[in-house]
Amino acid sequence: MHRMMTGRFYIQTGINHIPGIQIATYIAQAKPGADLMNVSVNGTLVGPVNSWTFSNIIANHTISSSGRPTPGQVHAFFTLNTTWGAVPLTVEFTNQSLGNPSSFFWNFGDGRTSTDRDPIHTYTTPGIYSVTLKAMNDQTGGMATLNKAITVTSGEIPSPTPTPVPGEITASFEADRTVGSAPVQISYIDLSTGNPTSWLWDLGDGNVSVSQNLTHIYQVPGTYSVRLSVQNSLTSASIEKIGYITVK
Incomplete structure (x- = not known):
């Protein structure tokens, strides 16, 4: 299909x-x-x-x-080019808020703020920062906020383990196997934290799913990358495992 x-x-x-x-x-x-x-x-x-x-x-x-966008309703949403790294860490924020917001207020969690639509901010001190975006429609009075976490380290580390921020979610999953001969059946289990309410899987072979956990059959030999996107009413997160599945 x-x-x-x-x-x-x-x-x-x-x-x-x-x-x-x-x-x-x-x-x-x-x-x-x-x-x-x-x-x-x-x-x-x-x-x-x-x-x-x-x-x-x-x-x-x-x-x-x-x-x-729902008329008159504002929904704050943004993406960022990185959520962790060593000082000095420069983060680019892309504002994707809905509901025709006309003004914005960013709190970067380190005492500095911005009213730009798509700000760029540099963190100079190690720490875990909660970034908050407030999006406002000055005509309708609609307003919404969203926060995400950024971890800044004093040096390079293999993998970050940020402290959860209230409302923040983290995307995570595992498969029961990563190598097999076609046709191979693989089961995926969602390990995301932060109480996500919706899921979107891209299984790498043209198939997608909105189930939380699923079983999928790969029919054609190849190497497949798998991506999981999760969200709740406050925020969203995604994870992609490159070349995760090998079908012989």
Whole structure:
């Protein structure tokens, strides 16, 4: 089945497919601060439905979803180019807040602040910092905040172990095996912390899933990278394991 997804900045999408059964369910869910506008199946608008089941996944299908910010509602969201490193650590913040916010206030956790939309900030002292973004719509009065953690060390370390910040989530997962001969069945277990409420798996072979834990069959030999994105009402996180699965 071929699929096409649009509006993914506002919509979280995925495909649920049980191996061996010729049925697949497309799932579209509006992200916080956004509305699901419409879903199109094979060129036909079917309305703002949250799921659509295909009974014949051997045939070619196209499906797309569209969304928009919820009018008057602000949702704070941002990404950053790194969450840990040695001093001096320069962090670039990319503001992706929804709801047409007109002003912003950043607190970098080290006593310094900014009102820029996409600030760049340098940490000069080791420590664990909670960064807070407040996004505001001055016309509607809407306001939302989001915080994420940054760990700054005095020198390079193999892997960071930041102290959790309230509301912060960390993406993590493991597989029951990482090497096998095609077709190989692999089970993934979500080990994320911080109480995520939604999951999006990219299994590296063109298949995705929104299940928390899943079992997947790789049919074709190759090396596959696996990515898990998680989120809750406050924040989001993701992890990608490059070349994680080897199918012989």
